[in-house]
Amino acid sequence: MTLEKKNIILGVCGGIAAYKSCDVIRRLVRLKANVECILTKSGSKFVTLLTLQTLSKNKVYTSMFDTLDTCTWSINHISLAKKADMIIIVPATADIIARLACGRSDDLLACTVLASKAKVLICPAMNSNMFNHKATQTNIETLKSYSYKFIMPEKGILACGDSGDGKLAKIDVIVSAVEESCK
Ligand SMILES: Cc1cc2nc3c(=O)[nH]c(=O)nc-3n(C[C@H](O)[C@H](O)[C@H](O)COP(=O)(O)O)c2cc1C
Numbered sequence: 001m002t003l004e005k006k007n008i009i010l011g012v013c014g015g016i017a018a019y020k021s022c023d024v025i026r027r028l029v030r031l032k033a034n035v036e037c038i039l040t041k042s043g044s045k046f047v048t049l050l051t052l053q054t055l056s057k058n059k060v061y062t063s064m065f066d067t068l069d070t071c072t073w074s075i076n077h078i079s080l081a082k083k084a085d086m087i088i089i090v091p092a093t094a095d096i097i098a099r100l101a102c103g104r105s106d107d108l109l110a111c112t113v114l115a116s117k118a119k120v121l122i123c124p125a126m127n128s129n130m131f132n133h134k135a136t137q138t139n140i141e142t143l144k145s146y147s148y149k150f151i152m153p154e155k156g157i158l159a160c161g162d163s164g165d166g167k168l169a170k171i172d173v174i175v176s177a178v179e180e181s182c183k
Contacts, residue, residue, distance in 0.1 A: 003033035014042025081116035091125035128164030
């Protein structure tokens, strides 16, 4: 199948697994999706705007207060929210999960998700204690009750050296879930 004419907004958050979002972009672009990335401030400590821009062949959004598109004068978070067929967050930090569960809109990614009626797919990656903490699990349950879908992390050796839940799901699994949702 192809993802031709599908607009996918990819949120990239601040975790070590952010480098894996590059592979997700490559795979989705190969399937002909239009991928537009929102890189959080913390995400930009882990991957560069230039890498995401080059792989997606699109502008990368980093701030709610970027200058407006001078052709349309549209407000970024609203235009991204409206054009999205799907929003995926890879990797999703404990923090973005908490922000979304509270309905926060204090950065471009959270604001775009809140303003959108598109399907949302969240792919968490974090230390296993962070993932298994009641706060994170409660936030995940809250987001599931909003019909957001999750691709749960795997068990494995984590970047911090611990072993347990929290390793980002395999790229194949993430891409297949996007294909399934876009059918
Ligand atoms: C080296 C390093 C690695 C981190 N890895 C993760 C991670 O894998 N998962 C996570 O939830 N937070 C991780 N954090 C913490 C987040 O970067 C932090 O909570 C940040 O506020 C997330 O912001 P964002 O959700 O807007 O990207 C890490 C921080 C550092 C310094």
